[in-house]
Amino acid sequence: MKRRVVITGLGPAAALGIGKKDFSEGVYGLKTCLAEIPKSYEQTYKFKSRYFVPRPKFSLTDIGFHKSVEGMMEEASRLSVLCTKLALEDAGFQIGSGENYKQVEGMENCGTIIGIGMSSLQTAFDSYTAHIAETEEGSNPKPRFNRMVIPMLMTNSPAAWISILFGLKGLSYTINASCASGSYALGEAYRNISEGRCDVMLAGGVEALAERKGAIMRGFDMLSTLTRAKDGRPQPFSPQRSGFLFNEGAGCVLVLEELARAQTRGAEIYAEIVGYEAGSDHYSIVQMDPGGDKIAGLFERICGGIKVDYLNAHGTGTMMNDDIESGVIQRIFGDKSKQPYINSSKGVLGHSIGASGALEAAVTALSIQESRIHGNLISEPMDNLNLPLGTLEASIKYALSASYGFGGHNALILFKRFEENG
Structure with missing residues (x-):
């Protein structure tokens, strides 16, 4: 018999709101956060799409993590940590100090599945530029090759940092299914709980496609998938639609729990996944x-x-x-x-x-x-x-x-x- 799975915590982070309260007010108030593409995007290419949604601005040091830890992460991992903290707090878990980083009471064997589409690439671009600049002239100032480029670019990093920073010992991995990655992660977390492999899971999705020169957005623009609306509004399911509105960074982690466990600790339940x-x-x-x-x-x-x-x-x-x-x-x-x-x-x-x-x-x-x-x-x-x-x-x-x-x-x-x- 399958076990019942409920959602007890939400941790969204987007341009229109970080955390459930601000996010909810933005969504139901139909608030949009659009920005015109900067001039730096069009040095060698003319964009057909003129607007994008900027990534949310935040610092992990402001929520209790040391700057040295944040410095080892690309943007997608930073988002995963932020969203996890928001979700755990929303679900009513106490986050204390552990031997190395944080410790969440009663969550030691919690599993983590994070969906990601492409991951952050800014460090890769910078490090490659620095690498070729060692033998080529004309780079001023000389870019820096980041010695942490490999762990920063690993697609498992968003899930790994959650486990490391919150002291979670359960299964931990990322999942990639393009635009369905976040849904796949939640679905697999639901299966893990309903079939008895875990009692609680952190699951969701993150994406960080911000890049100083707009190369990633250009890739979508060249596929003619982005909106060409003069005001940037994509208008899905409208005759006026012309493509999607590019969002350069956002994330959301949800807490999924087996029903009896959630009830035992008196958790607020948003909905059941069935x-x-x-x-x-x-x-x-x-x-x-x-x-x-x-x-x-x-x-x-x-x-x-x-x-x-x-x-x-x-x-x-x-x-x-x-x-x-x-x-x-x-x-x-x-x-x-x-x-x-x-x-x-x-x-x-x-x-x-x-x-x-x-x-x-x-x-x-x-x-x-x-x-x-x-x-x-x-x-x-x-x-x-x-x-x-x-x-x-x-x-x-x-x-x-x-x-x-x-x-x-x-x-x-x-x-x-x-x-x-x-």
Whole structure:
């Protein structure tokens, strides 16, 4: 018999808010944080997309970690540590001083799974420049080769630093499934608890694509995936959409617990996770399968005849993806009058690749607990989709969060309002 898994802590960090309170106010207030691309981005290339979402500004030294530790991390690892501390505090855990770093009471055997899409690359770029500058002239001032470049670039580092800094001895690893990475991490954490391998897990996603010259954003721009809107608003599920809004850095970690353990310590429960499905389109490295058959199959397996009240859709704002996703929604749920409420959090937050699924899971859990759904930042919705334009009050029993990534990685997580008797 599968064990019940509940969400007891949320640790989001994004430009519109760090921590549950500010993040929630930003999302439900439909607050956006856009910045124009700097001139330094266009020294050799003219961007078609003119706006991005900046990374959140913070320092780990301000939350109790020594600057020498922070200096050994790239931005993605810094985000993972920040989000973990926020999630643990939100879940009511006491964080004390351990033999080396921090110690969390009752969490010694906690597992950690963090999703990441591409990871930070600034240290790699700087170190490579420094390496070739040793034999080439004209570099002034001479860049620095970082002797910690390897541990800083290791894709396992965001999960490893969580285990190291918080004294966690359970399983620990990162998972990569492009834009679905955060959802995969949460789904695998759910499985570990429901199948009895762990009692508590820290899971989520981080991404840090900030780079001083804009090379990473240029890569997406050259694929014609980024919004070309004059005001930067991506408008997912709107005829006015032209691509997604690039988010250069964000993260979210959630605390998942086995129900009896959470109840024993009197934890606040946001929602229960009751299903997870994942699969591959096996179609293209950058495009969704136009037929949407594999995604539709995931919906059919996870819904199982239940009535879904709310769908936090993938909703990137690209022309093809939104068409395919809307077709699947209509195929599964019927016409607009029969569909759940649908929104795209990427219309507010931008698209943070590996972090997006975790941020959207947090939004979904908050929506269930608070019985409200944020609106869609669009001027005109696509036909035959149940897209509220403003934030509204709504009782939610079942909700879905959907993530689809480059390479055909698809994932759905099913949430339920917590009820004592299931």
